[in-house]
Amino acid sequence: MAEIALPPLGGRVRRMFEFRTVLFAVVLLVTLFLVLYPVLLIVFYSFSVAETGADFVFGLDAWKRALSEPAMFGTIVNTIKLLVAINVISFPVAVIVSWVLARTDIPWRNGLEFMFWISFFLPSLSVTLGWIMCLDPEYGLLNKLVMLLPFVEEAPFNIYSFWGIVWAHIGANSIAVKVMLLTPTFRNIDSSLEEASRVAGAGRLGTLARIVVPAMMPALIAILLMAMIRAMQSFEIEMVLGPPFQFYVYSTKVYALIAQEPPEFGPASALATLGLAAILPLIFAQRWLAMRRQYTTLTGKLQTQPVRLGPWRTPVFLGVLTVVLVLTILPLVFVGLASTMNLFGFFNIPDPYTLDHWVALLNDETFLQAVGNTLAMAGGAGIFSVVLFSLVAYFTVRTTFRARALLDFVSWLPFAVPGILFGVGLLFVFLESPLFRPLYGTMWLLILATVISSMTLGTQIIKSNMMQLGHELEEASRVTGATWWRTFTRVVLPILMPVLLLVGVMNFISAARDIASVALVATAETKTLALLQLDYMVEGRYETAAVTSFIVIILSTGIALLARALGLRVGIRN
Amino acid sequence: MPEPIIEIRGLSKSFGSVRALEDIGFSIGKGEVFTLLGPSGCGKSTTLRIIAGLEDAEAGEIRLAGNTIFSSERHINLPPEKRNMGMVFQSYAIWPHMTVAANVAYPLKLRGVSGADIRDRVARALKLVDLEAQADRDAPKLSGGQQQRVALARALVYEPEVLLLDEPLSNLDVKLREQMRFELKLLQERLGLTLIYVTHDQSEALSLSDRIALMNFGRIEQLGPPRDLYENPATEFVRDFLGKTITLAGRVAALENGGARVELARAPGSLACAAGARAFPAAGTDVMVAIRPEKVRIAVEGGNGGLPGRIETVLYQGERTECLVRVGEELLTIYGPPEAAGLRGRDVTLVLPAEAISLWPR
Numbered sequence: 042m043a044e045i046a047l048p049p050l051g052g053r054v055r056r057m058f059e060f061r062t063v064l065f066a067v068v069l070l071v072t073l074f075l076v077l078y079p080v081l082l083i084v085f086y087s088f089s090v091a092e093t094g095a096d097f098v099f100g101l102d103a104w105k106r107a108l109s110e111p112a113m114f115g116t117i118v119n120t121i122k123l124l125v126a127i128n129v130i131s132f133p134v135a136v137i138v139s140w141v142l143a144r145t146d147i148p149w150r151n152g153l154e155f156m157f158w159i160s161f162f163l164p165s166l167s168v169t170l171g172w173i174m175c176l177d178p179e180y181g182l183l184n185k186l187v188m189l190l191p192f193v194e195e196a197p198f199n200i201y202s203f204w205g206i207v208w209a210h211i212g213a214n215s216i217a218v219k220v221m222l223l224t225p226t227f228r229n230i231d232s233s234l235e236e237a238s239r240v241a242g243a244g245r246l247g248t249l250a251r252i253v254v255p256a257m258m259p260a261l262i263a264i265l266l267m268a269m270i271r272a273m274q275s276f277e278i279e280m281v282l283g284p285p286f287q288f289y290v291y292s293t294k295v296y297a298l299i300a301q302e303p304p305e306f307g308p309a310s311a312l313a314t315l316g317l318a319a320i321l322p323l324i325f326a327q328r329w330l331a332m333r334r335q336y337t338t339l340t341g342k343l344q345t346q347p348v349r350l351g352p353w354r355t356p357v358f359l360g361v362l363t364v365v366l367v368l369t370i371l372p373l374v375f376v377g378l379a380s381t382m383n384l385f386g387f388f389n390i391p392d393p394y395t396l397d398h399w400v401a402l403l404n405d406e407t408f409l410q411a412v413g414n415t416l417a418m419a420g421g422a423g424i425f426s427v428v429l430f431s432l433v434a435y436f437t438v439r440t441t442f443r444a445r446a447l448l449d450f451v452s453w454l455p456f457a458v459p460g461i462l463f464g465v466g467l468l469f470v471f472l473e474s475p476l477f478r479p480l481y482g483t484m485w486l487l488i489l490a491t492v493i494s495s496m497t498l499g500t501q502i503i504k505s506n507m508m509q510l511g512h513e514l515e516e517a518s519r520v521t522g523a524t525w526w527r528t529f530t531r532v533v534l535p536i537l538m539p540v541l542l543l544v545g546v547m548n549f550i551s552a553a554r555d556i557a558s559v560a561l562v563a564t565a566e567t568k569t570l571a572l573l574q575l576d577y578m579v580e581g582r583y584e585t586a587a588v589t590s591f592i593v594i595i596l597s598t599g600i601a602l603l604a605r606a607l608g609l610r611v612g613i614r615n
Numbered sequence: 616m617p618e619p620i621i622e623i624r625g626l627s628k629s630f631g632s633v634r635a636l637e638d639i640g641f642s643i644g645k646g647e648v649f650t651l652l653g654p655s656g657c658g659k660s661t662t663l664r665i666i667a668g669l670e671d672a673e674a675g676e677i678r679l680a681g682n683t684i685f686s687s688e689r690h691i692n693l694p695p696e697k698r699n700m701g702m703v704f705q706s707y708a709i710w711p712h713m714t715v716a717a718n719v720a721y722p723l724k725l726r727g728v729s730g731a732d733i734r735d736r737v738a739r740a741l742k743l744v745d746l747e748a749q750a751d752r753d754a755p756k757l758s759g760g761q762q763q764r765v766a767l768a769r770a771l772v773y774e775p776e777v778l779l780l781d782e783p784l785s786n787l788d789v790k791l792r793e794q795m796r797f798e799l800k801l802l803q804e805r806l807g808l809t810l811i812y813v814t815h816d817q818s819e820a821l822s823l824s825d826r827i828a829l830m831n832f833g834r835i836e837q838l839g840p841p842r843d844l845y846e847n848p849a850t851e852f853v854r855d856f857l858g859k860t861i862t863l864a865g866r867v868a869a870l871e872n873g874g875a876r877v878e879l880a881r882a883p884g885s886l887a888c889a890a891g892a893r894a895f896p897a898a899g900t901d902v903m904v905a906i907r908p909e910k911v912r913i914a915v916e917g918g919n920g921g922l923p924g925r926i927e928t929v930l931y932q933g934e935r936t937e938c939l940v941r942v943g944e945e946l947l948t949i950y951g952p953p954e955a956a957g958l959r960g961r962d963v964t965l966v967l968p969a970e971a972i973s974l975w976p977r
Contacts (some may be wrong), residue, residue: 236702
């Protein structure tokens with residue numbers, strides 16, 4: 042009788058110490074530390090009544106204040122009011138624009154789509170600056186223009202108002218984000234659904250209203266929820282436009298509580314926790330909808346016959362063109378104008394135009410330091426994020442470790458948690474513990490903050506590409522004798538190189554223009570350009586802010602354009 | 616032919632530099648099943664979609680029941696919703712956000728039919744396709760075959776003048792496809808429907824149609840009843856697209872008794888060919904001899920005047936066999952009876968009836 046081979050002794054033990062297992066543990070711990078730990082600390086410190094820096098003392102004072110003071114709880118109501126107002130306007134516009142771009146024979150479609158893409162990459166603070174130039178009650182150009190009319194006595198527009206903030210959001214990227222998400226969704230719909238309705242006797246608009254929109258409702262709602270989650274995280278527009286009329290949303294309130302002297306960490310954490318609680322239902326609803334199969338999109342052969350607009354072709358084209366010009370060119374022109382004027386809006390002084398602001402800023406120590414900081418932070422974030430995200434993606438997609446579900450969950454968390462809250466959490470991590478305190482005040486902290494904020498999108502992109510990669514490519518490498526690490530670095534990563542490059546570039550861009558995640562962790566020495574621009578705007582130095590803004594636009598939109606020209610598909614969807 | 620309900624003249628269309636349709640014209644009688652058949656990219660779906668109004672032709676004219684619905688010259692182009700046609704799509708195009716009944720009711724609602732009337736007619740349409748029990752179910756939860764029936768009910772419920780079907784059975788599995796073929800035929804005969812049917816499946820076309828237009832490269836190669844196309848193909852493309860054909864190289868030796876005698880080029884012997892639909896080339900011309908494999912008889916003994924051959928191998932198929940037979944230098948695939956399964960390696964004689972043979976230029 043043949044000998045029966047026994048399973049090798051200690052097979053399980055050996056696996057425990059395999060390099061891959063050790064690496065998985067390290068990646069999991071790093072991610073938990075970066076993402077989960079700060080959030081838990083926020084919740085933890087909301088129950089402390091101790092002075093800053095002192096030991097934890099349990100108490101509910103912070104919560105009592107957060108729930109009773111109108112100045113606190115009201116900020117969450119403000120956030121929700123803004124959210125609703127912004128999306129009630131921008132969502133229908135985005136739905137119509139995306140449908141037109143995806144499903145009709147509108148002329149110059151690629152050009153229009155490209156301009157929405159530009160709008161998506163324009164930093165919201167720069168767009169807001171453009172609109173301040175236009176709608177400021179004192180010297181906004183549009184106000185001045187309207188006041189030339191004989192019967193207009195007062196400035197009709199005021200950007201420092203609730204509707205001013207709403208408008209700034211719409212003008213920044215509230216529409217562009219949705220157009221970028223919706224257009225591919227509309228493009229994937231089986232055109233025979235529309236054609237069947239036409240043949241059955243419905244016109245173009247009837248078909249849009251009765252078939253296309255209702256059939257896509259689940260997908261539309263999922264995208265709307267995603268947009269609302271994003272909007273909950275907005276910070277810089279409210280930070281510039283809100284305080285002049287005593288208007289705070291919860292992110293600016295949290296920031297104010299911490300930035301003041303002395304900082305009030307307790308109420309800030311309680312408010313932050315409340316905000317998180319308000320986002321959670323949105324997250325669950327969004328995940329639930331996204332998980333469900335979208336039945337409107339069929340796999341396999343799709344016919345995509347564009348709908349003929351007929352006589353509506355030109356009017357519709359002009360309409361969409363107007364929208365996209367208002368979103369892109371208009372604010373840029375005003376920012377450009379502002380950067381070259383002695384005093385913005387004053388055309389009738391002897392010497393209205395000057396390059397002084399450019400010259401002064403380019404010789405300013407603070408500014409030059411900020412340029413260096415921004416490049417170091419964005420570059421560091423770009424590199425570090427690719428390393429971390431590709432490992433996270435690999436472990437969640439390609440391995441069977443039981444804890445990979447936890448890793449997956451943690452990689453989703455930054456999508457839900459506003460950047461300003463991560464800032465609070467990171468402050469707790471790095472200020473309260475003697476081990477990490479030396480890192481406070483260095484660029485490392487900013488790099489970590491921006492890596493966290495781009496984690497969800499970056500990991501998702503790498504994951505979806507890894508899933509398309511057949512197992513055989515890896516298995517072939519292992520069978521020929523390569524170790525796991527060699528296979529990962531010599532086969533998996535090189536194949537995914539274009540994707541990794543894309544993620545790196547996108548994280549560079551989002552770090553370069555990021556404000557919410559770094560506002561609280563930056564110090565005077567580690568200020569970035571975007572933060573400097575925010576300071577200038579809050580101080581009312583709009584001309585200097587405009588110059589700074591240009592550099593930020595080059596580092597974000599400019600890099601995106603360059604990457605696109607080099608063939609990278611920079612965007613929010615693959 | 617009964618009075619024409621659809622008349623088409625001179626339809627042309629190109630996609631960029633590719634001519635998608637070239638001078639397509641035909642007319643269809645009331646109650647006729649007319650099939651556009653052809654390989655993918657031949658223009659059959661484009662033709663159908665132009666008839667439906669979903670695409671534009673560059674030139675041509677379409678008349679429906681005497682009224683011009685499309686004319687490039689007179690700049691008439693009725694939108695699809697004004698043509699009152701019914702259409703069944705390849706993907707069924709069942710609206711996923713509606714129930715079965717709501718899908719079927721939709722065209723009636725658009726036509727301003729009253730509520731009670733709608734319920735009535737929807738129920739009748741669903742009964743027609745045997746789906747009354749599923750009326751209130753969500754449409755996406757149905758099986759492929761059921762969705763197909765919903766699409767049919769939805770296209771029939773408003774009694775359109777013509778029913779357009781774009782590869783309606785191609786997404787069903789084989790068993791269901793064969794069953795639906797019968798149901799479709801029964802329904803058509805019972806209601807006297809006029810169908811324009813697009814398919815790439817020759818057996819579907821042969822079994823369902825009154826007439827077939829076989830298309831290739833945007834042109835109609837041959838138009839006629841299925842038997843005509845199968846038995847008297849006008850071109851090599853038609854001959855080879857419909858069914859299988861055996862071909863042998865040869866040369867016309869003599870014309871005799873209204874027929875012809877052909878010497879084979881790569882096999883010993885000669886074949887008699889009776890007069891058929893095709894004209895004979897002059898004596899001395901190189902030709903291809905063509906015959907359907909099911910017309911060839913395999914004789915183990917006797918078979919006078921046949922071609923001597925040897926069975927190289929046999930594939931057993933259940934209801935028949937496929938025999939690979941070597942005749943001289945030619946290798947022919949012949950359909951044999953199931954009993955032929957044991958004939959591997961045997962010398963046989965192939966009998967090719969003179970009236971089943973046609974001659975083609977070589």
